[in-house]
Amino acid sequence: MAAGDLITSAANTWCPGCGNFAIEHALKDILGEMIAAGTPAEEIVLVTGIGCHGKMADYLGVNSFYAIHGRTIPVATGIKIANPDLTVLCCAGDGDCYGEGLEHLLFAAKRNVDITLLVHDNRVYGLTTGQYTPTSPLGFPGRSTPQGTPEYPLNPVELMIAAGATYVARGYTRRLPQLRELIRDALRHRGFSFLEVFQICATFYNQTAYYDEHACDLDPGEFPTADAARALRVAREWDYSRESRIPLGALYETTYPTYEERLAEHRAGTRDPVAVIQRLFAERT
């Protein structure tokens, strides 16, 4: 494909009504804005996992690494270690990122690696045809748990604030203007940006009515806050299971040095391998 076409010619195979379309078009527009504002297109990299969200790698006409299930973050971290100047965006799924690859999520937050993680949280496995995920509500009757899942859901927003992410936000695909702002801010933030996006699975878990009814906005005058305790209180308002309002927006933002910056502090020396090896030989004889 030619550079500059932000949508590829790959045939789109998401179900009609899928929440992924809204994310795709928001990303296309926002990446287009970044390029128009001077970010070289070749310095943008998209990393995806496996699941319906992963098709973003085929559909967006940017550099992409279509990785394996649960493993976007270590790939993105390797890319940033190699070249801290790149803008690296991960699109991951909820099963993909909260299930199979949870340890990498914690470590990305712990390290404050400068990547943006957008989690397509539809709270169900779509591509494998409807099993519960780590954010499905208690009692969710998936194909692997027809009597209802016996597990409480994970609260990823709470987890990310606790683990040290420096930008934590939550959006919803049917609140597009806000979602676009959150994506822009997440990409702009230096450090690990965590953006959870509720999207419905049109086929296996259509929660449109529930989200439309319960979603509420945070007061933009008060949020995002750098006060983790306050952010955590808001994060805990809804536990992904019981009936409650669902606060949307940027909950938490703070700044501290990124992983790549700290790593670069230790880089020194010469690129002449023969000379350094010969010096070592001299020391050993």
Next chain:
Amino acid sequence: MPVEEFSVLIGGRAGEGINKASAVLNHLMAKLGRYVYMYYDYPSLIRGGHNFAIVRSADQPIRTHRDRVDVVLALNQETVRLHAGRLSASGVVVYDSSSVKEADGIAIPLDQILKEEKAPAITRNSGLIGAFCRVAGVPWAVVDEVFREEIPAHAEVNLRVARRAYDAAEERFQVEATDRPPLPVLTGNEAIALGLVRGGLETYIAYPMTPTSNVLHFLAEFAERSALTVVHPESEIAVILMALGAAYAGKRTAVGTSGGGFCLMTETLSLAGMAELPAVIVLGQRPGPSTGLPTYSCQTELLFARHAGQGEFPRLIVAPADVDEAYLWSARALDLAWRFQVPAILLVDKTLCEGGYSASFDPAVEVVEPPAPTEEPGEGPYLRYRLTPDGVSPMRTVPSPGAVIKVNSYEHDEAGITIEDAALSTAMQEKRRRKGEALARALEEYATVAVYGPPEARVGVVSWGSTVGAVREAAAGMPVRVVQPVVLEPFPAEAFRAAVAGLDRLVVVEQNWTGQLEQLMRLHGVGADARVQRYDGRPFTVDDLVARLAEVV
């Protein structure tokens, strides 16, 4: 008594600095212009337990140790109990009489010496080494020089203790100096690390695991002088994925692990195969199954390395035998991995990784440099998986102005977009197959199979990896040809068949019980007549192999 070949064993409790002491002994013998081999034996714990090292030296190259030793340096009673039986006829125990109560030999009162010299407990080893040097007839000037080089920060106190013990001991041997310039003694891990650096390594990523942790430690220290980035992430899964990310962004990257960590890497190994991303994996074998004997040695991952990862894709597996081969082939593995965009596995073991060897290689030795980036043929957009006659697509890495670089774990088209089409799937499978064939052709330029021994030999002994060192020495007195496939995948079948041509009988020596190299040979039409195997975690010694080979040759 003048001696050409000489072995010393130093033993004590873990935490008493046996490893450092053996490095000093290596250096002392190297300083005399002698070839050195060091075997290090330790249990998987931090303090206590029994550690010992054998430093063997000779006036010709050696790559293994013997059962017999000439001197036992005992820091504790346990060392005398376990190793006094190894002494040669003229051998002697040199012991710390403050901690060893029952021994026959040369007693050094280290408690008293340390007290009088106001020296810390860790200088005990220096005392024994000082005594050893007198016993072995090493001139004091050499001792002085080596201590100053090995322990620059605390040379004085260690030398005072060493000198007291030197004076308290008596000369029993005259270990001969040669007029050859001293060779550095490197562990296999160090040689691998340096070979990777020589090959243009930019990033090293690893999770600690014996026996390759010291590649990580060495490079982490070395990073300060070589502009390397060294990273220790949360797991081996993260290690190999980060490596592929770094390769995608243009950095020559290697990782290190052992069997258990490699198990965790296999899903991503397959991703490397499909996405055609290069990586070098240092796979240090240790006995399994499972946690097994973590600090011991074996050769049990050849078939695992060959088959690891779902699906069919080309890979390179190389098994160097000593530090000279480790240096050369680590550099080449990086080069070949990047030229052919394949994962490359350096298949080594605890014996090579943590053993010490005199390094004969020239650091500036030529390794093949990667060709300049190929320019796109004609017009049209960049295609990461362009179908080419040899299956190798021009590799660009991000950022590359004007190019969109898509890599994909799914089957994909030339642009890297997911496909399921039958004809295109076939074309892509065949592209990867052709790439493996091109790699095999490129390997024909190298000595992929080493051959040693008299041309008239009728019996062949085939071995691989670190075991070859012991085999070569044991076979030196026998009318046999030693054959060593250095590259194991793609298996150099033609070169191997040429190497065994004219032999009436083949014996395969390896450190496993399923005969993994033998199975690989049979796959290529070469059977074996006998096998010599060992699977107790300990490497073959010369004496051990001389006896076992005599039964079957």
